[in-house]
Amino acid sequence: MxxxxxxxxxxxxxxxxxxxxxxxxxxxxxxxxxxxxxxxxxxxxxxxxxxxxxxxxxxxxxxxxxxxxxxxxxxxxxxxxxxxxxxxxxxRQFVDEKRRLARAAVAHIDPGNAVIWDDSSTTYHACDFIESVTPVTVITNAIPVIERLRDVADIELIALGGKYHRVYNGFFGLACEKAIQSYHVDVALMSTTTIQGLSLYTQDEQVLRVKQSMIRIARKKILLVDESKFHFSALNHVADLSVFDVVIVPQTVDERIIQYLQQNGINLELV
Missing domain, CATH: 1.10.10.10 (Winged helix-like DNA-binding domain superfamily/Winged helix DNA-binding domain)
Known part of the structure; x- marks a missing residue:
């Protein structure tokens, strides 16, 4: 990479x-x-x-x-x-920025929604705000999200099983992908390793497959991208940004990048 x-x-x-x-x-x-x-x-x-x-x-x-x-x-x-x-x-990186992104993402969730939630350290911060829209159902492969929300009233929590991955502190693999495919949800709450051009990429094939599975089952797809994600490249193409209903980014992102994305029809929300 x-x-x-x-x-x-x-x-x-x-x-x-x-x-x-x-x-x-x-x-x-x-x-x-x-x-x-x-x-x-x-x-x-x-x-x-x-x-x-x-x-x-x-x-x-x-x-x-x-x-x-x-x-x-x-x-x-x-x-x-x-x-x-x-x-x-x-x-521990960019915590304030990630919290702003997460707060904005939760505003797109309605009471009664079923939300599938990936393992990223950015979407994790939605735990701080999700109670404002309960009752909701949360489906996730992320151990930190499971631990944080397991005792929260009015959240029906569904843990996706599979093979545990220590680097990402979550579940992946074939069992996880099959479990995802058994659901249909209102919202997918996701982040990514990097944005290059008009697409998102990740370095790990098993992460790629889980994210693609989550995208396929969601009616509304929300992507959270902190400013650092525009400065790296990764090998594996996950999806085009156009599949997301809204891409939430910080106002600190280079204006040239913002303009390029908007000119290509990407629905950006700046926070």
């Missing part, structure tokens, strides 16, 4: 912007190490366009989380911890 970070739009300076840039760098480092296992520290600095001092600060943070280990000018993924920590790491 190639990482396309050089074309990130420039924004005004400020503490929030600096934090977002650091989060984006650290996410890129984690992705690189998940793919390659190891990298030279100086190569990371060059590819990310930052100083060695900045890279060392990023690596200190990742090392404190138990995700990486430095060895003689290189950095390697802590394999035993990386898979266990991957979802937790993603869940």
């Amino acid at each position: 190639a990482h396309q970070i050089d074309n990130a739009p420039a924004k005004a300076d400020g503490p929030q912007h600096n934090e977002s840039k650091a989060d984006l760098r650290r996410s890129t480092i984690v992705r690189t190490l998940m793919e390659n296992g190891t990298a030279q520290i100086k190569d990371l600095a060059i590819s990310l366009g930052v100083s060695l001092m900045t890279i060392h600060r990023d690596l200190n943070d990742l090392q404190d989380q138990g995700l990486v280990r430095r060895i003689r000018g290189a950095v390697t993924a802590e394999k035993s911890m990386l898979h266990e920590s991957s979802y937790v790491f993603r869940a």
Whole structure:
């Protein structure tokens, strides 16, 4: 998977912007190490366009989380911890932005709806707002959503089984896909690894198949995309953006991207 970070739009300076840039760098480092296992520290600095001092600060943070280990000018993924920590790491990124997206998504859900809900760390934040539209039925393969909503009154919770995947902290595989196909729902609440052009992509085939299954059974399809998703590429095409009734994105996304999507008929909601 190639990482396309050089074309990130420039924004005004400020503490929030600096934090977002650091989060984006650290996410890129984690992705690189998940793919390659190891990298030279100086190569990371060059590819990310930052100083060695900045890279060392990023690596200190990742090392404190138990995700990486430095060895003689290189950095390697802590394999035993990386898979266990991957979802937790993603869940800590861009939290305020993801909450805005989730609040806007829940506004498209009506009481009485059946909602299928993917395993993304973005859609998870809809847990904070879903009680405003209860009663609802929630169908999900995401362990964090199941744990969060299991005791919430007026939510009928249906857990999709299948093969447990530690990286995504959810269920996937043939059993999960078959279970999805047995339902028809009002709303699909989804996110994605990346947006490239007019399509969404992911790096994992089993994630692709679950997302495509969710798309097929939903009357209304809602996609939540934080700003960082426009700076990466991934191998597997999931769907065209045109299949979604609404694509919710933050106002911080580059105006050129916004205009391009709108000119091609994508129904965007800016939050």
